[in-house]
Amino acid sequence: MTDKEFADFLFPDVKEIAYYEEKYVRRNLPDEAVVTRCAPSPTGFVHMGSLYQGFIAKQMARQSGGVLFLRIEDTDQKREVENGVEGIVKDFKEYGITFDEGYGMGGAYGPYIQSERGEIYKAYVKYLVEKGYAYPCFCTPEEIDENRKIQEATKERIGYYGRWSTCRGLTKEEAVEKIKSGKPFIMRMKSQGDFRVKHIYHDLIKGDLEYPENDLDHVILKSDGLPTYHFAHAVDDHLMHTTHVIRGDEWVSSLPVHLELFHLLGFEPPKYAHIAPLTKKDEETGNIRKLSKRKDPELAVSYYHEAGIPVGAVNLFLATIANSSFEEWYLQNQDKSYTDFTFTFDKMPIGGSLFDLEKLESVSKIYFSKLSAKQVYDETLNYAREYDSTFAEILEKYKDYTISLLNIEREIERPRKDIGSYKDVKKEFWYMYDELFFAKENPYSEVEKTYPKEDLQAYFDEVYDASDSEEEWFSKIKTFAEAHGYAINRKLYKENPENFKGQVGDFCEMIRVMATTKTISPNLYDILQLLGKERLQKRLALFMK
């Protein structure tokens, strides 16, 4: 029996690969164009890791005038989650990762969902059989497991190779016999590699990597007729003319298999860029470890949605960890978007990228500081509608008031950076709403310092005038404070602190605490203006108690 006859016996009704080779023509793009993809499995929702991968893939494709497509890798039906695909598409879209082609939007290289590509994979497996590079395997999972245990016990390398690959030695006739008798089987690649031979592979991110030749006869077609990841990757990325495979570095160890698969199939392999994992410091052990789906809620994209961290801030953060030079560039190009930055593979981190929530917060504050008051208002309202309906009502009721409030020290060259999330708006400014302020039994209970309050009453009774300009307002404060034993400036106070109750700043602090309960707030003059004399008197009365 020839290899050809054997192949025909195994796969009687599939097309020649020439059909597919002709159908999926070479892309007409310039040499530097990066054609890459996001290839998620519908096994759950998008997490930060896939978003990070998608972010980099999108940037590299866009900035090179290439193509980004979406391919759904749903060859594992057991792990599939209902509506998984829709969730993925939605999450990617929310975070600004849009595709040029792929699942749900068509393109010339489809189908873009692996479960619909079965015939294609079979054609290529058949091709491999014809060349003598693939064979059916009848080993049961139990037998494989048995071998593994022996290998572990004798400290031999684990896997289906060499003398352990029992079905590799079967003649074609024996195999045909078994199949005719109804024995279930899978297809394995027939590795031509030698484990002792080492090569260097140049990864776009990690640089030179030393790896041994693959000699494992990996499964390429499972018993359900669907391909394994390894095989699907080789076939799909060849047919879809992917130039760059950008993926997590947990794949580095599979590189030898993939390279051999491309070689056996006669394909030119793509360039690989292996992204360092997102890591965090484990609270229990103190070690740096990869972010885990189970342990770390912050891995889920929904975490940020709930926490009120805007999409734009997350993207900004991803940009800062993707290329270390980004942050400095962004500081110097305040008016530009992160999409204007040219990312390069060689500037991407190799070890691990610490996903630091504190850093995210600071990036988010920068993001917020660039928004207009109206934008902050609108987005905060959207958020509150979803997560805090009482605050949403308040925001709607006091729309113009809130926008004025948010506008203090905003929309200027160097804006405040006090808001890092939609949640912070309430956290920072709750005291500006009487509904929230007087809802507390004693709004001032958190205030630690005690103040010489008698001066305050006098100030509001005799001096404060809401119609004053900011300059007038402050000069009156100075005069009043001086008359009541405060130093008019810091220097004077520092020279002889014992001569004064404090300095003007201390007097201002007292006013601020009375009005807001806090020692930090936006510009005091604006806050007082917004509150108005009547509401201030109410607070004052409570404060004086």
Added chain:
RNA sequence: GGCCAGUUGGUGAAGUGGCUUAACACACUGCCCUUUCACGGCAGCAUUCACGGAUUCGAAUUCCGUACUGGUCACCA
């Protein structure tokens, strides 16, 4: 256990043999600016790059060994 990678201040990191008496950012501390809070500016914060050895006139950067950390070894992707 095998294979592969990583290890630079409180934190993230730049750095690819002399331009490094180790950038930048976050945090912290101090000072300055300012009419308050901020914003901003300046300064301080690793005599040293996990440890040990080697190569070299010269090493965070090259090589070897050790330790630690991570990844991976499926009919999962």
